[in-house]
Amino acid sequence: MITKIQQTADYLRSRIGSQMPSTAIILGTGLGALVDHITDGVYVPYKEIPNFPVSTVEGHSGNLIFGRLGRQEVMAMQGRFHYYEGYTMQEVTFPIRVMQALGVKTLLVSNAAGGMNKEFRIGDLMIITDHINLFPESPLRGKNYEELGPRFPSMTKAYSRELIDLADKIAEEKGIRVMHGVYVGTQGPAFETPAEYEYFRIIGGDAVGMSTVPEVIVAAHAGMRVLGVSIITDLGGKEITVEPSHEDVQAAAAEAQPRMMEIMRELVGQL
Numbered sequence: 001m002i003t004k005i006q007q008t009a010d011y012l013r014s015r016i017g018s019q020m021p022s023t024a025i026i027l028g029t030g031l032g033a034l035v036d037h038i039t040d041g042v043y044v045p046y047k048e049i050p051n052f053p054v055s056t057v058e059g060h061s062g063n064l065i066f067g068r069l070g071r072q073e074v075m076a077m078q079g080r081f082h083y084y085e086g087y088t089m090q091e092v093t094f095p096i097r098v099m100q101a102l103g104v105k106t107l108l109v110s111n112a113a114g115g116m117n118k119e120f121r122i123g124d125l126m127i128i129t130d131h132i133n134l135f136p137e138s139p140l141r142g143k144n145y146e147e148l149g150p151r152f153p154s155m156t157k158a159y160s161r162e163l164i165d166l167a168d169k170i171a172e173e174k175g176i177r178v179m180h181g182v183y184v185g186t187q188g189p190a191f192e193t194p195a196e197y198e199y200f201r202i203i204g205g206d207a208v209g210m211s212t213v214p215e216v217i218v219a220a221h222a223g224m225r226v227l228g229v230s231i232i233t234d235l236g237g238k239e240i241t242v243e244p245s246h247e248d249v250q251a252a253a254a255e256a257q258p259r260m261m262e263i264m265r266e267l268v269g270q271l
């Protein structure tokens with residue numbers, strides 16, 4: 001594993017040459033269009049990167065992008081790997097290990113999520129303050145490599161308080177409504193039953209989604225500071241009768257995307 005990470009990092013250094021970014025962004029739902037703001041971008045297709053998982057979704061662009069967002073050097077993942085697609089946890093989180101090897105210290109991540117919190121509305125942005133891992137396994141299961149992080153890492157500060165405060169301040173200045181909440185990570189790919197949404201709310205969740213938690217666990221293990229923001233694309237619970245669909249999720253995400261991007265762009269500028 002260590003050899004593979006080093007191989008991949010060496011390859012990327014040889015492709016990029018210049019200084020490596022200390023900030024990485026996973027362009028999940030609601031951040032896809034951020035690529036249009038990355039200047040001097042060098043696109044490295046996943047399929048050309050040694051040891052990288054290959055994207056299963058037809059026509060889905062998978063690229064690592066090295067460029068600048070404002071004045072800040074960044075590395076962006078266009079397309080992420082979901083556990084529900086059949087990837088192993090090691091594959092899902094391999095890009096985070098490569099980021100670590102390249103010297104990334106700050107990780108920004110977005111996703112779509114179903115809201116259980118009764119104050120949430122469709123299209124809300126939720127700054128993730130914490131998560132509950134309900135994936136069937138941890139990406140840290142198996143041999144621990146001390147050079148990557150400790151065997152028993154703390155998850156107390158998996159989501160950086162400092163970045164949450166900064167995102168809050170920016171949202172307030174821009175007049176963008178942001179909620180705070182706990183993200184429940186599940187394997188999917190089915191959306192939840194009404195009883196499951198209810199259950200996730202009772203155990204302390206505010207929103208549920210099918211990504212992010214594996215990457216954040218590995219980022220925390222690697223000592224990175226993380227900011228995660230969800231777009232609430234649908235609502236779930238016992239009294240909610242509207243069925244979530246992929247189309248509705250996409251539509252709600254598209255509507256909220258400009259607000260998500262505004263916060264993230266400004267935040268990167270202030271790092």
Ligand code: HPA
Nearest residue numbers: 112113114191208209210
């Ligand atoms: N459940 C799980 N994942 C999701 C949802 C949901 O309701 N909405 C968007 N991603």
